[in-house]
Amino acid sequence: MSIPISMTVNGQPVSGSVEPRTLLVEFLREQLHLTGTHVGCDTSQCGACVVIADGVSVKSCTALAVQCDGSQVTTIEGLANGATLHPMQQAFNDHHGLQCGFCTPGMVMSAVDLVTHAPNPTDEDIRKGLDGNLCRCTGYQNIVRAVKAGAEGMRTGMGG
Amino acid sequence: MYAFEYHRPSSLDEAVALLTSEDIKPLAGGQTLIPTLKQRLAMPEALVDLGRIEALKGIRKEGDAIVIGAGTTHAEVAASEVVRGAIPALARLAGLIGDPQVRNRGTIGGSIANADPAADYPAAVVGLGATIHTNTRTIAGDDYFQDLFTTALDENELITAVSFPIPQAAAYEKVANPASGYAVVGVMVAKTAGGVRVGVTGAGPCAFRATAIEDALARSFTPEAAKGVAMPADGMNSDIHASAAYRAALISVLASRAVAACGG
Numbered sequence: 530m531s532i533p534i535s536m537t538v539n540g541q542p543v544s545g546s547v548e549p550r551t552l553l554v555e556f557l558r559e560q561l562h563l564t565g566t567h568v569g570c571d572t573s574q575c576g577a578c579v580v581i582a583d584g585v586s587v588k589s590c591t592a593l594a595v596q597c598d599g600s601q602v603t604t605i606e607g608l609a610n611g612a613t614l615h616p617m618q619q620a621f622n623d624h625h626g627l628q629c630g631f632c633t634p635g636m637v638m639s640a641v642d643l644v645t646h647a648p649n650p651t652d653e654d655i656r657k658g659l660d661g662n663l664c665r666c667t668g669y670q671n672i673v674r675a676v677k678a679g680a681e682g683m684r685t686g687m688g689g
Numbered sequence: 690m691y692a693f694e695y696h697r698p699s700s701l702d703e704a705v706a707l708l709t710s711e712d713i714k715p716l717a718g719g720q721t722l723i724p725t726l727k728q729r730l731a732m733p734e735a736l737v738d739l740g741r742i743e744a745l746k747g748i749r750k751e752g753d754a755i756v757i758g759a760g761t762t763h764a765e766v767a768a769s770e771v772v773r774g775a776i777p778a779l780a781r782l783a784g785l786i787g788d789p790q791v792r793n794r795g796t797i798g799g800s801i802a803n804a805d806p807a808a809d810y811p812a813a814v815v816g817l818g819a820t821i822h823t824n825t826r827t828i829a830g831d832d833y834f835q836d837l838f839t840t841a842l843d844e845n846e847l848i849t850a851v852s853f854p855i856p857q858a859a860a861y862e863k864v865a866n867p868a869s870g871y872a873v874v875g876v877m878v879a880k881t882a883g884g885v886r887v888g889v890t891g892a893g894p895c896a897f898r899a900t901a902i903e904d905a906l907a908r909s910f911t912p913e914a915a916k917g918v919a920m921p922a923d924g925m926n927s928d929i930h931a932s933a934a935y936r937a938a939l940i941s942v943l944a945s946r947a948v949a950a951c952g953g
Contacts, residue, residue, distance in 0.1 A: 530694050548692060549694060549736065550690040550691065550693060552690075571727065572727070573720065573723075573790075573791070576788075585793040586790050586793060587790050588790045591719060591720060591724065591790075592719060592723070592794065593695070593716075593719065595695055595738070596716075596738060598697075660870070661787070661788025661789055661790045661791065
């Protein structure tokens with residue numbers, strides 16, 4: 530059973546054919562070759578696969594691609610404007626919000642969603658907002674600093 | 690994942706017509722079902738995606754109750770001005786489920802149909818005295834949860850909405866598992882025209898009313914009255930996260946906190 534689907538990914542219309550069991554993350558990585566979205570745990574705990582679908586952050590390892598037929602999806606590849614990083618990406622860079630970087634795409638996407646819905650988050654808001662994202666390197670302190678700076682960057686339209 | 694078939698009905702009637710055997714399962718937000726399929730703990734041959742059925746979505750005030758469509762996400766309930774205004778404890782409960790991404794896709798109907806013993810919504814269904822609306826009938830919240838992952842729903846009966854009577858006051862208190870966010874124990878205390886209700890999740894095989902605490906609170910609606918009730922550990926869940934005795938003790942403690950949060 531193969532089902533034709535289409536969606537808008539990072540502003541571009543895309544289409545493909547998937548089996549019902551194909552996960553959104555598999556469609557993004559294997560058909561669209563957008564490998565910035567990572568699979569960490571594949572059990573919806575780690576958040577490395579977070580993308581924004583229809584305006585909210587979702588774990589793309591816990592959504593079927595067919596469920597997202599017709600959706601607007603933004604992945605980590607869709608944030609930067611050419612060579613200019615998105616304020617949240619810039620803030621993670623400036624504040625060393627990563628070490629190995631595996632969790633970073635999901636962290637950044639969750640952070641962008643958090644700040645979109647709460648433009649001026651407190652440290653507690655940030656920690657709660659990143660409940661669904663695990664980082665095994667940093668101990669989170671610099672991630673919280675980065676998200677705070679990224680929020681300011683998003684408010685002012687400047688890099689973090 | 691193993692191969693299965695997929696249907697995407699646009700109406701409730703169409704969905705019901707597709708659910709013709711126990712090997713065909715409805716898919717709501719998928720936040721439990723998809724991980725379950727990955728692990729092959731369930732292997733239905735087809736899924737019926739309820740995600741495009743508009744009639745299942747939305748929140749409205751209807752008389753003295755808040756009616757929430759089965760397909761409404763936890764994030765929508767948590768952010769709803771209607772829910773926050775009428776039953777803030779319910780909005781708070783929804784905002785404590787899982788993590789932000791789970792709340793963005795998981796639905797109230799899916800949670801209640803699944804009846805995980807540690808899910809949050811069951812405490813609200815029982816504690817607020819909700820009514821479950823299905824495609825064939827209505828079921829009282831008190832009669833709905835029957836055992837571990839077992840409800841009063843018939844095979845392939847679909848929840849369409851959950852109706853919560855607006856209480857005079859209510860509060861939900863929970864000790865969450867720090868990894869999963871599931872309730873080790875969660876307690877909803879509600880002051881209603883019909884008396885005090887105490888709904889408990891996480892402690893037993895399914896949600897239940899702590900009638901001994903309800904009786905104590907009917908006499909004196911104070912944190913001390915709730916805390917003074919020793920709940921029996923018999924039949925409580927026991928696992929690596931908490932013993933049966935610890936869970937039993939938590940019920941009284943969380944009930945007393947909820948009473949305090951109600952202003953009792």
